[in-house]
Amino acid sequence: MGSSKPLQAVIFDWGGTLTRWHDVDFHAESHALAQAVVDAEHHSAAEITTRLHAAGDVVWGRSRDHQQSATIADLFTEAGLEHDPELLDAYYAFWEPHTATDPECRPMFEELRAMGLRVGVLSNTIWPREWHVGFFERDGVYDLVDGDVYTSEIPWTKPSAQAFAAAMEAVGVDDPAACVYVGDRLFDDIWGARQAGLGAIHVPLSTIPAAQVGHTEGEPHAVVHALSQVPDAVRRLG
Structure with a gap:
């Protein structure tokens, strides 16, 4: 990395990095989301599903092209549909099988912390914080996370430098050169981290859909x- 400063923190992407990549049927996702619509009698099931699918493309397109964050509520607003957050059980159940933390995560986190490093998470997501924290707690790793940021709770998404700055603040580090970011996407994660001044480690195990690939691939x-x-790679960088 060309820096003599000691590393202080390693920050991780979530989906496809701390969880293993799964191909997802986004039409089925939209059907699950449709179960939360409260004015369904005014629209056909096919129309609701189509509108939600298109809204998802718009919301994630804003993330990709403008680093603008969003929430589940924003997705329904974009679709022009009313929803009840208490009716998201089908959507949660659709995604839950895809949320398992990689079994290698806990021992890897433990090794990094034994090296004196802080562990952070920065995820591009529309889901609320409590869902992500719940997945980590379910899988017995959240006690090893020093700070975590989910873009549903900040204005920006990766690759915005402001998103990386929020994650650094969460782990209590103010020097980008003292941080390494680990992720599966060459645009959001690798290019974004390097533009923000962090070191970058790529985990190339995901099949990124073409619509989600950004304009630049980082090195x-x-x-x-x-x-x-990861720990050995961090040692080499540090």
């Missing part, structure tokens, strides 16, 4: 093919 400082390899 990582290191590449790993398993989370268990």
Whole structure:
């Protein structure tokens, strides 16, 4: 990385990094979301599903192109539909099988902390914080996370430098050169981290849909093919 400063923190992407990549049927996702619509009698089921699917494309397009964050509520607003947050059970159940933390995560976090490093998370997501925290707690790793930021709670998404700055603040580090970011996406994660001044480690295990690929591919400082390899890569960078 070209810096003599000691590393202080390693910050991770979530989906496709701390969880293993799953291909997702986004039409089925929209159907699950439709169960939360409260004015459904005014629209056909097919129309609701189509509108939600299109809204998802718009919301994630804003993230990709303008680093503008969103929430689940914003997605329904974009679709022009009213929803009840208490009726999101089907949507949650649709995604829950895809949220399992990689089994290598806990020992890897433990090794990083034994090296004296803080562990952080920065995820591009429309889901509320409590869902993500719940997944980490369910899988027995949240006690090892020093700070976590979910873009549903801030104005920006990766690759905005402001999103990375929020994650650094969460782990209590103010120097980007003292941080390494680990992620599966060459635009959001690698290019974004490097533009923000962080080191970057790529985990190239995901099949990124073409519509989610950004305008630039960053060059990582290191590449790993398993989370268990992250501590050694961090040692080499540090």
